[in-house]
Amino acid sequence: MCKMKKLLGSIVSDWSRLQRQMYVTNVVTPDIPVLPPTNHVARKYQGLDYDTVQKIKEAHVVPCIKSLNSKPLLINEAHMQWIYDHTGKRYLDMFAGIVTVSVGHCHPRVTEAAKSQLDKLLHCSNLFQHSTMYEYTKKLVKTLPPHLNVIYLVNSGSEANELAILLARLYTKKQDVIAFNSAYHGGTHLTQTLTALATYKYPRNNAPGIHHAMMPDVYRGIWGGARCRYSPIQTKRYCECPPNQCDATNKFYEQLVNAFQYNVPITGAAALIAESIQGVAGVKEFPRYFLRKAYEMIKSTDGLFISDEVQTGFGRTGDNFWGFEMHGVSPDIVTMAKGIANGLPMGAVATTTEIAQVLTKASHFNTFGGNPVSCAAASAVLDVIKDEELQANCKEVGTYLLTQLSKLRDQFEIVGDVRGKGLMIGVDLVQNKETRVPLNSRHMSHILDSCKDIGLILGRGGLSGNVIRIKPPMCVTMEDAKFTYDVLHHVLTKFQNKKL
Ligand SMILES: Cc1ncc(COP(=O)(O)O)c(C=O)c1O
Incomplete structure (x- = not known):
């Protein structure tokens, strides 16, 4: 009887696996790049039908929620670097839910850690203690400089950036903060003011005390040459700087000095805040030595330096676990x-023990901060990054992909710049190389939609939305990088031939 049950069980499980396999609908067409294989088999979609979702979205969801593609994806399931839509079609995710799925969608170790915490304790608030939060805190501290x-x-x-500015203001007893043009630091009132992209600004008063300095953009900016970046791929601009010197940095630095002189009292600013590589701006890198000089300047006037590592942290840039390390700050x-x-x-x-002390001047509370399930997942993320050597993978796969993509710049008039470090890559599309005028939005959407149709999900950024952002889960392989290059090559060739 028991044997019979076992046999029946295995027939049922084989059958459901077969059904799930049959459900996969990726179509192979000659000349079109084929997705690298995977053993993962997605479950059958059982959610609302596609049109119902669109109707609900239209009627009841805030209209500012926009989709990346003309025909938005309805996602059913995701596993590591793969996404499956409601039809069962598989995609390579090279955008990671906007740089958020760090070690792979539903990574088994992260999922397991979260599930087992969910069984034990889901919430308690930071008025109480639970071990998971303290274990995680200790682990996270170990990844940072000792101070x-x-x-x-x-x-x-x-929220993190709001708190950072509060800390800086309380600690320095100063009010002013300098951020960089084209930065993205968040969507709350204060962080929206820190953000310097018109596309994310509303017509209302800004939070007080925030000023912006010129972003040293070595591709589109006034200055920049072919040796400015801490990156394998440089611009094609002329450069005659001797080794260990960067003229562009010196000139952009004068602009930063001006920003301080014209906006900030002689007593100085509370803080200077910067992303180690600007993300939403379209992967904009600071030229060599610039952030180091900027850091020395703010420190010399007793202000604080805040590093926004929301996108560049956790090994993504390859050479370093934290992006700020590449700048020597x-x-x-x-x-x-x-x-x-x-x-x-x-x-x-x-932050430091001393700076954190200023928060004791009043009560500061955060209901969900240190949530046990989030901490369990975050703890597993650190383990996976270490055990699966994902920082090294970012460097290896990222450098290969950057090098491959830079070939597109030689082949296609509309590829103006390729930049980034590790698995944080931007491909700047232009109307022509000479003028560097951004590719228009319609053409940009056409290119991203065409990639999606072949099975490649890419992101989009930059002030004009003309930069392809490639920031995948850090587990992607060389094969995935090759597929990404092949798809872009294929789509750009079609685009060029059709002259859309
Ligand atoms: C560099 C950077 N800082 C801050 C934020 C804001 O993060 P959140 O959307 O979690 O509030 C973002 C989001 O894109 C970001 O890219």
């Missing part, structure tokens, strides 16, 4: 979010 030994766990990058405050818990809502602020 950054105090952590405040929050829920998002915006030692921040007073580091903010993080997105990939920290592989997609569970979480953010964090790291």
Whole structure:
């Protein structure tokens, strides 16, 4: 009887696996790049039908929620670097839910850690203690420079940046903060003011005390040459700087000095805040030595340096675990979010014991901060990054992909710039190389939609929305990088031949 049950059980499970396999609908067409294989078999979609979702969205969801593609994806399931839509079609996810799925969608170890915590304790608030939060805090501190030994766990990058500015203002007893043009630091009132992209601004008063300095953009900016970046791929601009010197940095630095002189009292600013590589701006890198000089300047006037590592943290840039390390700076405050818990809502602020002390002047509370399930997932994320050597993978796969993509710049008039570090890559599309005028939105959408149709999900950024953003889960392979290049080559060739 028992044997019979076992046999029946295995027939049923084989049958459902077969059904799930039959459900996969990716079509192979000659000349079109084929997705690398996977053993994962997605479940059958059982949610609302596609049209019902669109109707609900139209009627009841805030209209500012926009989709990346003309025909938005309805996602059923995701596994590591793969996404499956409601029809069972598989896609390579090279955008990671906006740089958030750090170690792979539903990574088994992260999922297991979250599930087992969910069984034990889901919430208790930081008025009480639970071990998971303290274990995680200790683990996170170990990844940071020794002076950054105090952590405040929050829920998002915006919250983390809000808190960082509060800390800086209270600690320095100063009000002004300098951020960079084209920065993105969040969507709350204060962080929206820190953000310097018109596309994310509303017509209302800004939060007081925030000023912006010129972003040293070595591709589109006034200055820049072929040796400015800490990156394998440089611009094609002329450069005659001797080794260990960057003229563009010196000139952009004068602009930063001006921003301070014209906006900030002689007593100085509370803080300078910067992303180590600007993300939403379209992967904009600071030229060599610039952030180091900027850091020295703010420190010399007793202000604090805040490093926004929401996108660049956790090994993504390849050479370093934290993006600020490439600039040789030692921040007073580091903010993080997105990939920290592989997609569970979480953010964090790291700072010094002395700076953290200022928060005791009043009560500061965060209901969900340090949530046990998020902490369990975040803890597993750190283990996976280490055990699966994902930082090294970012460097290896990222450098290969960057090098391959730079070939597109030689082949296609509309590829103006390829930039980035590790698995944080931008491909800047233009109307022509000479003028560097951004590719128009219709053409940009056509290119991203065509890639999606072949099975490749890419992101989009930049002030004009003309930069392809490639920031996949850090587990992607060389084969995935090759597929990404092949698809882009295929789509750009078609685009060029059709002259759309
Ligand atoms: C660099 C950076 N900082 C802060 C934020 C805000 O994070 P959140 O959306 O979690 O509030 C983002 C979000 O894209 C970001 O890219």
